[in-house]
Amino acid sequence: MELKGVHKRFGPVRAVEGLDLRLREGEFFTLLGPSGCGKTTTLRLVAGFEAPDRGEVLIGGEVVNPLPPERRPIGMVFQHYALFPNMTVFGNVAFPLRLRRLPEGEVRRRVGELLEMVHLVGLEGRYPKELSGGQQQRVALARALAREPKVLLLDEPLSALDARIREELRGELKRLQGETGLTTLYVTHDQEEALALSDRIAVMREGRLEQLGTPKEVYEEPATAFVAGFVGSGVLVPGEAREGLFHRGRAWPVRVRGEGRGYLLLRPERLRLDQGGFLEGRVVLATYLGSLVRLEVEAEGLFLKVDLPPEGVPAPGERVRLALPPEAPFVPEGG
Ligand code: ATP
Numbered sequence: 001m002e003l004k005g006v007h008k009r010f011g012p013v014r015a016v017e018g019l020d021l022r023l024r025e026g027e028f029f030t031l032l033g034p035s036g037c038g039k040t041t042t043l044r045l046v047a048g049f050e051a052p053d054r055g056e057v058l059i060g061g062e063v064v065n066p067l068p069p070e071r072r073p074i075g076m077v078f079q080h081y082a083l084f085p086n087m088t089v090f091g092n093v094a095f096p097l098r099l100r101r102l103p104e105g106e107v108r109r110r111v112g113e114l115l116e117m118v119h120l121v122g123l124e125g126r127y128p129k130e131l132s133g134g135q136q137q138r139v140a141l142a143r144a145l146a147r148e149p150k151v152l153l154l155d156e157p158l159s160a161l162d163a164r165i166r167e168e169l170r171g172e173l174k175r176l177q178g179e180t181g182l183t184t185l186y187v188t189h190d191q192e193e194a195l196a197l198s199d200r201i202a203v204m205r206e207g208r209l210e211q212l213g214t215p216k217e218v219y220e221e222p223a224t225a226f227v228a229g230f231v232g233s234g235v236l237v238p239g240e241a242r243e244g245l246f247h248r249g250r251a252w253p254v255r256v257r258g259e260g261r262g263y264l265l266l267r268p269e270r271l272r273l274d275q276g277g278f279l280e281g282r283v284v285l286a287t288y289l290g291s292l293v294r295l296e297v298e299a300e301g302l303f304l305k306v307d308l309p310p311e312g313v314p315a316p317g318e319r320v321r322l323a324l325p326p327e328a329p330f331v332p333e334g335g
Contacts, residue, residue, distance in 0.1 A: 001046065001151045001183060006055030008041055008207075015041040017207035019055070023151075023185065024199075028177050030186045032194040033204035034230065039187040042204075043153050046185060048072050060150050075144030079156040082140065083128040089115070089139050090124040096147045114142040117176060134165040141173075145180065152177070152184040158193065170196060191231045195219060203227050225331050228265045235304050236263035241330050248300075253278055256330035263331045268294060268305040270325040273314070277321035279304075283314050297322060 001023045008016040016038045023029045031039040044050040046057055048069035056063050064072050083092050093114055097107045115121050118138040128136055137157055144152060157173075158166045174197055177184050188194055194201050195215040203210045203218060203226075211223040222228035225236055239248035241258045254264060281299025293313045295306040299322060306322065314320055 001060075001185065002056075002058040003042070003046070004056040004058070006042075006045060006052045006057065008038075008045060008050060008052050014207050016045065016052075019207070019209060021202060021209070021212075023183050026181045026183055027199040028174070028184045028186065028197055030188060030194045030198040030201045031204055032188060032191060032201050032231070033210075034189055037204040038207040039189070039204055040155055041207075043076075043155050043185060043187050046072075046151070047074055047076055047153055073147075073150040074153055075147045075149035075151075076153040077137065077140045077144050077155070077157045079159055083136055083143070085128050087127075088124060089120060089126050089128075089131070092128070092139050093142045093146055096143060110146065111142075114146055117145070117179075118142045119172070132165070133161050134169055137161065137169060138172075141176070145182075150183065152182045154184065154186045156188055156190075159188070159190065173197065195231070203230065221329055222265065222331060225263055228263070228329065228331050232267060233305060234265050234267040235302065236265055236331065237302055238263055241332075246328070246330065252324060253326070254324050255327035258330045258332055261333040263333070265329040265331060266304055266324070267328075268307040270328065271304060271306040272323045273306065273308065273320050274323035275321055277323035279322040279324065281320055281322060283316050283318050283320060286313055286316055295320075 003019050003021045006016055006019045019042060031042055033039055041050060045052055048064065048067060052065070057065055059073055084095065087095065090111055093111045094107050097110055115124065118141055120135065120138050120142065123131070123135065131139065158169055161169065170193060186197060198215055200212065200214055201218050202212045205226055211218055211227045218227060218231050222231060228234065228236060237248060239246055240261050241256045244255055246252045246254045246256045246264045256264065279299040281297040283295055284298050284303065285296040287294045288310065292307045293310050295308060295313065297304050297306055297320060304322065
């Protein structure tokens with residue numbers, strides 16, 4: 001699937017501005033960004049619910065701009081379940097198969113297979129209102145797969161579910177996508193979800209692509225301050241990269257790539273308490289999060305976050321020393 005120079009405006013709002021994307025066969029590709037950055041519009045352009053002002057959408061090498069949604073080789077799952085309320089689970093999943101006028105025996109066989117894939121065997125006769133949110137999303141997924149699409153489009157399919165079900169279904173989605181090998185375009189504003197699921201992530205901002213990379217690249221080498229701020233947590237420390245080291249007044253013992261003014265990204269999991277540590281500071285806040293405690297430490301005018309195992313954590317007011325990571329991401333100014 002490919003987008004070439006796609007633009008879409010709604011009156012004065014530039015929802016998508018000159019987007020070029022090319023998904024690889026079988027990859028799990030995520031559009032990640034804050035509310036209003038143009039993710040859903042991009043998905044709707046691929047699905048055919050919106051027409052681009054300029055540019056082309058290609059699926060399987062063919063330009064699909066003139067095709068209505070029902071003639072595009074896509075399957076789609078929305079945030080809200082969008083099942084047919086007057087049809088059973090069986091009826092919902094069978095719908096696209098019956099549209100294709102498959103013989104009834106074939107329909108039964110395919111629906112059986114699909115319900116097995118999404119672990120819903122036994123619930124064929126229920127109506128959507130008799131299902132939990134997670135189960136409804138499984139039906140929606142089975143119905144999308146029943147079309148045998150070339151591309152699966154998923155618009156925040158997990159965001160309406162509660163945390164435990166969300167994590168469970170996230171794992172299943174990853175498994176299913178691996179099993180079917182289906183090229184998938186996923187939209188979310190949840191960075192954890194994007195990191196967990198994706199082969200590659202496109203971080204979007206104001207209708208444009210901010211950075212494209214693997215989850216590891218986006219997390220460990222953010223190209224801009226926006227990406228650094230949006231993906232993961234951390235603090236951006238203004239300073240300068242010089243001769244391979246970060247400088248803020250003096251040289252810090254942190255290796256960085258680049259040269260000139262910019263920001264050092266200090267992630268909470270990369271900082272440690274150490275009596276011989278480079279920075280001296282004072283604990284301002286300690287927040288218990290179950291598996292860890294997040295400290296906020298004031299040091300040299302900065303408020304740094306430090307994640308620690310929950311045992312023996314210093315209390316607010318205590319003086320501590322922080323050891324810096326030997327190397328860290330550096331975002332150039334202007335980024
Ligand atoms: P969210 O996560 O909140 O869904 P998003 O990143 O998916 O956000 P879009 O829904 O693509 O963002 O919207 C991008 C911009 O286009 C927003 O400013 C939005 O208000 C605007 N927009 C989207 N659809 C329409 C429409 N039909 N009419 C007018 N403006 C629209």
